[in-house]
Amino acid sequence: MNSRVVPRAVWPNQSLHHVLPSVRITSAKRRRMNYNDDDAYDESHNNHNSTNNGNSDKAEDIWNGIDSIFNRIMQNIKDNSYKDYPSLHRVVDYNDLSRNLSREELNAVLRGLNDDTPRNDLISIWNHVVRINRDGMVDIINSILLYVNNFVRNYKNGKLDVKEILEELKIDEKSLRLFKTSSLKEISSCDFKYYNDFYTLLNNEKKIEDIKDLINSYMKFADDTKKKIYHNYIKQFKESFEKYIEKKNNTPK
Known part of the structure; x- marks a missing residue:
């Protein structure tokens, strides 16, 4: 996902679900979920066995997406704090006596x-x-x-x-x-x-x-x-x- 966190306005005019990553079930996931493509016609039969695993994977993907968004928000706040207060992220080498500190x-x-x-x-x-x-x-x-x-x-x-x-x-x-x-x-x-x-x-x-x-x-x-x-x-x-x-x-x- 290429969403960018905008300073002081996180995703204006969008609700949270618009920026969550879409959850796609790939063939590999289907196999992990015991989903047999050959039996796709019997969706209702396979549904009973795969529902729990499917919901678990979906929930995990959603939480991973939320974690990713939260981390970007925090990094954005940190970056903007550094812009307003440069001394927060600038390491002052006071042991370097070749230059005077301000x-x-x-x-x-x-x-x-x-x-x-x-x-x-x-x-x-x-x-x-x-x-x-x-x-x-x-x-x-x-x-x-x-x-x-x-x-x-x-x-x-x-x-x-x-x-x-x-x-x-x-x-x-x-x-x-x-x-x-x-x-x-x-x-x-x-x-x-x-x-x-x-x-x-x-x-x-x-x-x-x-x-x-x-x-x-x-x-x-x-x-x-x-x-x-x-x-x-x-x-x-x-x-x-x-x-x-x-x-x-x-x-x-």
Whole structure:
């Protein structure tokens, strides 16, 4: 049977018997049912001996068909769940340190941890947490540049030159590189503390929920630090900008 299970609508406008496999009695089945083709003319006589076996085979075929349909329904539900939630069927190899896990992948891994998770696996996962915490500075710098650009362009209907402002306030590749370095130092300032706490849990009959709580606390610290770094930069930019405008206005033309 070539029926296909349609997502969210199993065989629309059809009742179940329309999709059940048709039960055909083949010659081989007839022989298994003690049905003699030569005596076919005496149907009523043979009917008495074959009824029980025939009904049994028919019932078996029908149940096999129902099982097949049920299995396809379950597989279809599973396949569509995978489409909506890819992380359900994607195996995340967190022991592969040649690539960084995304935050989504890490969260999926954390949900699957239990007290039987091997020690080495937990160490690999911790290394990914450290990497994720130290990642994101490029996004922060891009957000800063976008903010500065929009701020300057919108100031007094765009009368200022963005390039000139960047040069005057020394917002360039060199300064942003130094900003990135100092920011990473700030983000990693508590690495040693969390590192010690992590290995203390590992060495003292770890409880997986305690390790998860530590990881979440560590990641929250990094996220909060990144937000603070961004807002502090914007605050300093505005202060420098106001000083530049004041100086510009006081300069004789």
